[in-house]
Structure formats: C-alpha cells, structure tokens
Amino acid sequence: MQQTKPLEGKNFRPMPILIALLLSGFIGMFSETALNVALSDLINLLHITPATAQWLTTAYLLTLGILVPVSGMLLQCFTTRQLFIAAVSFSIVGTFIAAIAPNFELLLIARVVQAIGTGLLLPLMFNTILVIFPPEKRGAAMGVIGLVIMVAPAVGPTIAGLLIQNLSWHWIFWLSLPFLLISLIFGIVSMQNIGEPTRPRFDLLSILLSTLGFGGIVFGFSSAGEGEGGWTSERVIISLIVGVVALIAFAIRQLTMKQPMMNLRAFRYPMFTVGTMLVLVCMMVILSSMLILPLYLQQGMGKTAFQAGLLLLPGGIINGIMSPIMGRLFDKFGPKWLVIPGLIIIGVILWFFSSISLTTTVAVIIVLHTCLMIGVSMVFMPGQTNGLNQLPPEYYPHGTAIMNTLQQVAGAIGTAVAVSILSSGTKQYYIDNQINPADLTKAPLAMTQGVQHAFIFGVIIAVVGLVLALFIKRVRTSGAEAGQRAPH
Structure with a gap:
C-alpha cells in the first residue's frame, strides 16, 4: 500500500501553520451559519420560495458530501501548500461571487464554490494536526480547532443579524473577504509541506x-x-x-x-470506530438544536433574527472557550472521564428542552443552551482525538476523510429528522385539539409541541451515544503505543 510519508527530520513551526489554517477555517464556518440567518430576508428580496432558498444550504452540504470522501486521496496527491492555497482560493472566489451576486442563481453557484474550499480545508486541517503534533499534545491542539469551529457558528448569526438590520446580506461576504485574503497571504508565507505526496x-x-x-x-x-x-x-x-x-x-x-481511495480498514481500530460514532452523535445534536432553537425563538416566541442570535451567543462562546480546556484535560486524564459525564449532561439538558413552553424565560433558555454546549465540548474533541490517535500514520488521511464525510451525512440526517418530527408534532397539535391550521393565534402553541417532540429525538440520540461511550478506552501514546494501536 502506498502511504503518505511524513517528512522525516523536518522541524515544523506549528504555530504559523495553525494560524493560517484556523483563520481560513473560522471564516468558512462563519459564512456558513451567518447565511442561515439571512434566509428569510433572501426569500423576500430574491422573490424565491422557502424550498428554493433551502438549496443554498442543501447545495453546500451536497458539495461537501461529494468532495470530502475524495480528500483522503487528494491529501496523498498534492503537497500541503498546494492544497491550502487551492482551498483558500476557492473560498475567496466563492465569497466574492456571493458578495456581488444580484440573483439567486449566482448566489447558489457561489455557495458551491465556497463548499469546494471548505471541503478541501477541513480534512487538511485535521490531517496536519495529526502529523505536526505528537499524540500526547493532540488534545490541546484539537481543542484549539474546536474553539474556532464552535465560536464561528456562535457569532455568525449575531453578526449577520446586525449586518442585515443595518446594511444588507451582501455584507456577510464583504466582511469575510479581507480575512480570507489575509489567511491566503499568511499561508503562502508560512505554510510548510508536512508530507511527501505518494501519487496514488x-x-x-x-x-x-x-x-x-x-x-x-x-x-x-x-x-x-x-x-x-x-x-x-x-x-x-x-x-x-x-x-x-x-x-x-x-x-x-x-x-x-x-x-x-478511502481505506475503510480504519474501522478495524475499535477506538476509531467508537470515536467516529461519538462525533456523529454530537453533530446530530448540535445541528438539529442549532436549527430548532432559533426557529422556535423566532416563530414561536416572536424574537427577531438578531435577538435569537444574541440569545444563543453565550452558549457558543462558552463551548469555544471550553474546547481547549477539554483538550488539555483529555491529554492529562484520557477520554472516559470527559465523554461519559458529557453525554449525561447532553441527555439531561435535551430532556429539559423537551418540556420548553411559551412561558419559559429567556434566562432559562440561555442557561440550558450553555450547559448543552459544555456537554458537547466534553464529548466532541476528546472522542475524535482519541479515535484518530489509534490510527497509524499511513491511515491519517483516510481517518480524517472518513470522520469529516460522516459528519456531513450525520448533519443532513439530524436536521432532516428533527424538521420532520417538528412538522408532524405541529400538525398533530391541530388534529388533537380539533383546531383549524389557518388559525394563526394557535401557531405558537402548535409549534411548541413540535419542538418538544424534536428534542425528545435528541434525548434518544444522546442515550445511544452514552451506550457507545461505555466502550471507550484511552489510546496509550507512550512507548507501548504500537501495541496499543493494534486493532483488536
């Protein structure tokens, strides 16, 4: 088997490499979630239906779902610098097209081009961390990535709400563009090649x-x-x-x-399999709750897009802050003492959310969402890092490609199931209470029932994750590492 060969004896400068990757990754995640807040405005401004507007998200996810599986092979075909420059260049071109887009069609093309950039960047980011950091320091490094990945979606809706309120949706992309250009210049200057292409x-x-x-x-x-x-x-x-x-x-x-192209033999390593499943659980919980909560705050409780973003901001920021802390705790104590309590917290909070009502105060929602995000930070990065740590170096590109691909699939499944349960629960309220759906005064109550049912789905997912977490074991990274990595 041809393998990706790390450059032996080369002294890497981790910090410049990390900064270049994280800056571009942050802007990619920011523009993804920021646009979601603008969808209702786009429906009116571009004269499109909600189903058509949804394609801005669907096309993005679809492009990631197609491109990310190929990334394992691309990581072996091209140098780190080549892939980084290509990824950020696609992001810049897509962002610029979106910033000047006068209609839906051009904006949709821009989203696909942006997704190509993100699809190249995410696997490159994780693979780079695995190569330049020794296993005993990966938890902290992955924690820093977690900070970026979680804070960007947290601040995205709030900043987007402000921009839409005072300027226009185009400014979501104009704001992103200079940061991407800085990232590209910084990467050209500081990015090092971390491996030799094997040209499979x-x-x-x-x-x-x-x-x-x-x-x-x-x-x-x-x-x-x-x-x-x-x-x-x-x-x-x-x-x-x-x-x-x-x-x-x-x-x-x-x-x-x-x-x-994608070496599925990585699943022979039990902790990689468990880690991947835990990441999928987290993605389903995060993306379904990120969709359901803002929807309920706006359509059920009558908040504006900006107010909804502001209410969810503390939880996202706390999650970002907790990620590096959890990374260091993982390096010190291993995954079990973080992952199992984390999933218990997630399950309990989602259970509380399943009894949410129109009388629930804003303070309670902020506290519950913040606690949910703390629970997620205890599971996501520790589970992911422990799983990837068990893989030998030749499996790094394949392991990161598998995890990133299945995250996109889990995100699509989680949001689709949550929306379906929300819709059926809302319809059932009208049927049970023999109310005409045209009676808009009952719409918030009907939606409340749908949201409660959707969060019960989240509880079930959390319980599945908790059962999986019982099998997690720390992957040793000492001298006995080779023996511990062997598949059982």
Missing part, C-alpha cells in the same frame, strides 16, 4: 460510487427536511435508494482494492 492512482469508479453514495444520502435527507412531500416524495426515496446501493458497492470496492 485515481480510481474513477470509486469516485463515481462515492459521489452517488454520499451525495445521494445527503441529498435525500436534505430534501426530506425541506418539507416538499417529506419522506414519501419520489425524489427522496430514489435518492436514498441510489445512495445506499452505491455506498454498499463503494465499501466492497474499497475493501478489495490494494490502494483504496
């Missing part, structure tokens, strides 16, 4: 199966979440069937190839 052979059939498989799953679940026909629509059913069949064929092909 491109397998077109694997790329095709991967595109149909992951793309079909993400598209199917995203379409179900849009509400047009829901799960019974022909488009959703065909997409999911094509996706599942193609994924099975993709898995069989990867396991029988000498040089697979």
Whole structure:
C-alpha cells in the first residue's frame, strides 16, 4: 500500500501553520451559519420560495458530501501548500461571487464554490494536526480547532443579524473577504509541506460510487427536511435508494482494492470506530438544536433574527472557550472521564428542552443552551482525538476523510429528522385539539409541541451515544503505543 510519508527530520513551526489554517477555517464556518440567518430576508428580496432558498444550504452540504470522501486521496496527491492555497482560493472566489451576486442563481453557484474550499480545508486541517503534533499534545491542539469551529457558528448569526438590520446580506461576504485574503497571504508565507505526496492512482469508479453514495444520502435527507412531500416524495426515496446501493458497492470496492481511495480498514481500530460514532452523535445534536432553537425563538416566541442570535451567543462562546480546556484535560486524564459525564449532561439538558413552553424565560433558555454546549465540548474533541490517535500514520488521511464525510451525512440526517418530527408534532397539535391550521393565534402553541417532540429525538440520540461511550478506552501514546494501536 502506498502511504503518505511524513517528512522525516523536518522541524515544523506549528504555530504559523495553525494560524493560517484556523483563520481560513473560522471564516468558512462563519459564512456558513451567518447565511442561515439571512434566509428569510433572501426569500423576500430574491422573490424565491422557502424550498428554493433551502438549496443554498442543501447545495453546500451536497458539495461537501461529494468532495470530502475524495480528500483522503487528494491529501496523498498534492503537497500541503498546494492544497491550502487551492482551498483558500476557492473560498475567496466563492465569497466574492456571493458578495456581488444580484440573483439567486449566482448566489447558489457561489455557495458551491465556497463548499469546494471548505471541503478541501477541513480534512487538511485535521490531517496536519495529526502529523505536526505528537499524540500526547493532540488534545490541546484539537481543542484549539474546536474553539474556532464552535465560536464561528456562535457569532455568525449575531453578526449577520446586525449586518442585515443595518446594511444588507451582501455584507456577510464583504466582511469575510479581507480575512480570507489575509489567511491566503499568511499561508503562502508560512505554510510548510508536512508530507511527501505518494501519487496514488485515481480510481474513477470509486469516485463515481462515492459521489452517488454520499451525495445521494445527503441529498435525500436534505430534501426530506425541506418539507416538499417529506419522506414519501419520489425524489427522496430514489435518492436514498441510489445512495445506499452505491455506498454498499463503494465499501466492497474499497475493501478489495490494494490502494483504496478511502481505506475503510480504519474501522478495524475499535477506538476509531467508537470515536467516529461519538462525533456523529454530537453533530446530530448540535445541528438539529442549532436549527430548532432559533426557529422556535423566532416563530414561536416572536424574537427577531438578531435577538435569537444574541440569545444563543453565550452558549457558543462558552463551548469555544471550553474546547481547549477539554483538550488539555483529555491529554492529562484520557477520554472516559470527559465523554461519559458529557453525554449525561447532553441527555439531561435535551430532556429539559423537551418540556420548553411559551412561558419559559429567556434566562432559562440561555442557561440550558450553555450547559448543552459544555456537554458537547466534553464529548466532541476528546472522542475524535482519541479515535484518530489509534490510527497509524499511513491511515491519517483516510481517518480524517472518513470522520469529516460522516459528519456531513450525520448533519443532513439530524436536521432532516428533527424538521420532520417538528412538522408532524405541529400538525398533530391541530388534529388533537380539533383546531383549524389557518388559525394563526394557535401557531405558537402548535409549534411548541413540535419542538418538544424534536428534542425528545435528541434525548434518544444522546442515550445511544452514552451506550457507545461505555466502550471507550484511552489510546496509550507512550512507548507501548504500537501495541496499543493494534486493532483488536
């Protein structure tokens, strides 16, 4: 098997590399969540339907779902500098097109170009951390990444609300552009190559199966979440069937190839498997709650987009601050004493959220959301880092590609299921109370029931995660590391 070869004996300067990656990663995450707040304004300004507007998110997720699986191979084909410059360049071009976009079509193209940049950058970021930091220091390094990944979505809605209120949605992208240019210049000056490309052979059939498989799953679940026909629509059913069949064929092909595009043999390492599952649980909880809570604050409790963003800001910032702290605690004590209590906190908070009502005070929502984000910080990075630590270096590109790909799939599944449960719970309220859905005075009460049901789904996901967490063990990074890494 051809492997990615770390550059032996080379002294890396971790801080400049980290700064270049994190700055571009932060802006990518910021523009992703900031645009979500602007969707209602875009519907009115661009004269489009909510289902059409949803494509700005669906196309972004779909591009990530197609591109990220290929990233493991790209990491072995090109140098770190080449991939970084390409990723940030795509982000700059996409952001500029979005900033000047006069219509929906051009904005949609811009989102796809932005997603290409993000799809190249995320796996590169995680793979770089695995190579330049020794295992005993990876928790702290991953924690810093967690700070960026979590703070950006937290401040995105608030800043976007301010920009929309005082300027226009275009300024979400104008604000991002100079930071991306600074990141590109900084990266050109300071980015080092962390490995030698091994130039594996491109397998077109694997790329095709991967595109149909992951793309079909993400598209199917995203379409179900849009509400047009829901799960019974022909488009959703065909997409999911094509996706599942193609994924099975993709898995069989990867396991029988000498040089697979995505080496699924990484799942032979038990802590990698457990870590990946825990990351998926966290992504489903985070993305479904990030969708449901702002929706309820605006449509149920009558808050503006800016007010909703402001209410969720403390939780996001606390989560970002806690990530480096949890990373250091992970380095010191291992994952079990963080992950298990973290999932208990997540489950309990989601249970409290399942009894949310119109009389629930703003203070209670802020406290509950903050505690939820603390729980997530205790699970996400420790579970991910422990899983990746068990992999030998030749599996790093494949491990990061697998985790990042499945995160996109989990995000699409979590949001689609949560929206479906929210919709069915809302409809059931009208049926149970024999109320005409046209009676808008009852809409907040109906939505409350839908939101409560959606959070019960979150509780179930958290319980599944807690059961998985019982099997987690610390991956030793001492002299006995090689023996500990062996798959059991």
